[in-house]
Amino acid sequence: MTERLRVENLYKVFSKSPEPALRMLKAGVKKTEVLAKTGIVVGLSDVSLSVPTGGIYMVMGLSGSGKSTLARCINRLNEPSAGRILLDGRDIVAAGEAELREIRRKRISMVFQHFALLPNRTVAENTEFGLKLQGVSPQVRRRRAEEVLSIVGLARWGNHYPHELSGGMRQRVGLARALATDADVLIMDEAFSALDPLIRTEMQDELLRLQRTLKKTILFITHDFQEALKLGTRIAIMADGELVREGTPQSIVLDPGSDYVAAFTREVDRSRLFDARSAMIPVAPVQLAGGLCLAETGDGAGLVLDDGGHVVGALDAAALRDLRDGIPFTDSGSGTLRKDFVTVRERDSLLDAARAHRAGRPMAVVDDEGRLIGTLAADSILAGIAAAPPQTAGGLHA
Template identity: 70%
Template sequence: MTERLKIEHLYKVFTDRPAQALTMLQAGKTKSEVQQALGQVVGLDDVSLSVPSGAMYMIMGLSGSGKSTLARCINRLNEPSAGKILLDDEDICTLDEAGLREVRRKRISMVFQHFALLPNRRVIENVEFGLKLRGVSAKQRRARAEEVLNVVGLARWAYHMPHELSGGMRQRVGLARALATDADTLIMDEAFSALDPLIRTEMQDELLRLQRTLNKTILFITHDFQEALKLGTRIAIMSEGRLVREGTPQSIVLEPGSDYVAAFTREVDRARLFDAGSVMTSLVTVVSGPGGVLKGDVSGRPGPGFLLDSEERILGTVTAAEIEQARDSGLLPRPDTRFTCVRADTRLVDVAGRCTTDQAIGVVDDAGRLIGRLEAGQILARIGAHGAVGARHV
C-alpha cells in the first residue's frame, strides 16, 4: 500500500526562537522539563508516522497530547519548528505561500469541530466556497456542490440557511464542502465531538458509508477511543506531544504497551472489535483423495476437522478420532453434514450466537473457501483477554 502522507521527526515549539528547546528535546528532555527551563510550550516532540493511501487514520490522546497541533501543522496553520511533512513525497514544510495555497485548495481539505460555516450564505454557497477561491466557474462549482450535497443526503436543503439546519446537518455541510474540492486527503479535527451522542453515531456511520465509496485518505483527530476503534484502520496515540503507540485497533487492544494506552482499552467491547479471522486456528491438509480433502489442525493437535471438495468448500465436519483414523488408513471418512461457517470478517458478537459446545465453526473467505476453524473456547478467550504490556507495533 502506498503512503499518501509521511511525517518525519516533526517538532513544534510555540516560540519564535525554538533552537534551544529543540536541542533539549533531541537530548531526551521532556515537554515539562523544557517548559520549566525555558518557559516555552512544546506541542510536538519528534513525531514520525506514515498514513497509507485510502486509510482512515486516527490520531488520539487526552487534552494537551498534541493531536490537534499535529493536524494544524500538517496544513501549516501552525508552522512546524523542525521535521518533514511529505504529501505524496513532496515536503509541505518547504512550500512558499503560493505552493501552500495550492495544497490547501486542491490536495488537503479540513473539517473542523465547530462547522465553520458562513452564517449569511446558503448551504450550497458554503459548499461552493472552496471552489470559488480556486477560481472555478459559477456553473461548474454549482454543479459540483449539488453533486456532493446529494452524496451526503442534503440535496433538498441546498438553498436553506445554516441556522435552519440541525447540528448534524451542519456538520454534513462542512463535510460536503471538504469533499467538493475533490482533495485526496481530508483532515478531520474533532469533527464529531460537538454533536449529541445519537447524531454523532449517525455521522460516524455516514462517514464509513462515504469512505467505502470515495476511498479518501482521512486523518481523523479524536479523544474518544471508541470512535477511533469504530472508524480507524490504524490508530496513533499521543501523550505529551509524543507518539506513544501506533498500530491496528486490534493490536493496540491486545498489546497496549503502557498503562497510559491500556487505560483507553479497558472498556472496549472486544466481541464487537475482533472478528473470526483474528481468532481462528489455521488448518492443514491431513489426507487428500478422489472424494475431497481432509483438513485438520496445523499444529497436529487432536481436534475437529473438515472435509472439503476440490474447490476447498466445506462438505462436512469430522471428529478428532476420524482424523487419526484417516492419517493411518489414508481413507477419507464420511463427514457430518451439520456444520456452520462464517466469513473471516464476521464480528465475534455475531459468531457467538452460532456456537455449540461440540461443534467447530468453519471460517471461510469471500469465495466460500475454508481458511480456518473456530471454537467456543477461542471466542471466550479473546473476549475476556487483557492486553499485555510490551507491545509489538503491528
C-alpha cells in the same frame, strides 16, 4: 498499502526563538521540564507516523496532548519548527507560497469541530466555497455542490441556511465542503465531538460507508478512544506532544504498552474488536458464464454470486473440480449448487460466527448490503478467538 502521508521527526515549539527548546527536546528533555526551564510551550516533540493511502488514521490523546497542533502542522496553519511532512513524497514543510496554496486548495481538506459554516450563505454556497476560491465556474461548482450534498444525505437542503439545520446536518455540510474540492487527504479535527452521542454514532457509520467508495486518506483527530477503535485503520496515541503508541486497534487493545494507554483500553468492550471481518479471508471472485461469479473459499469449496455480489449457492470441492473440467453446475432439484452455506455479517462477533459455524458448510461474510466480502474457515475463527483476551474466549462456553 502504499503511503500517502508521512510525518518525520516533527517538532513544534511555540516560540520565536525555538532553538534552545529544540535542543533540549532532542536531548530527551520532556515538555513539562522545557516549560519549567524556558517558559516555552512545546506542541510536538519528535512525532513520526505513516498514513497509508485510503486509510483512516486516528490521532488520539487527552486535551493538550498536541493533536490539533499536529493536524495544523500538516497544512501549515502551524509552522513546524523541525522535521518533514511528506505528501506523496513531497515535503510540505519545504513548499513555497504558491505550492502551499495549491496543496491547501486541491490536496488537503480540513473538517473542523465547529462546522465553520458561513451563516449568511446557503448550504450550497457553503459547500462550493472551496471551489469558488479555486476559480471554478458557477455552474460547475453548483453541480458539484449538489453532487456532494447528495452523497452526505442532504440532497434537498442546498437552498437553506445553516441556522435551519441541526448540528448533525451542519457537520454533514462541513464534510460535503471538504469533499467538494476532491482533495484526496481529509483532516478531520474532532469533527464529530460536538454532536450528541446518537447523531455521532450515525455520522461515524456514515463516514465508514462513504469511505468504502471514496477511499480518501483520512487523518482523524479525536479524544474518544471508542471512536478511534471504530473508525481507525491505525491509531496513534499522543501524550504531552509525543507519540507514545502506534498500531492497529486490535494490537493497541491487546498490548497497550503503558498505563496511559491501558487506561483508555480498560473501558472498551474488547470482543467488539474481534468481528467476522477481522478473521475472514477476502474473496477475489472470477467471472463465470451468465453474469455469475465464483469465489473460492480457503478450504477447496466455492461460492457462486449473482451480478450484485450476493451469494446464490455453494459448490463443494467435487462440483468445483467438475466446473474446472468444463462440467457446469445445475441449480435445480438434485443440482450441484447447494443452498446450505452459512452467512454472517462483517461486524458479527467471532463468537457469533463460531456459533453459526456448521462442519462442511462454507461460511460467507457479507457487508451491510448483503454482498460477499470474504469467507471464514473454522480454524481462522478459532485462531481469532484465541487471540482475544481471556474474558472474551470464556464467553464461548457461557
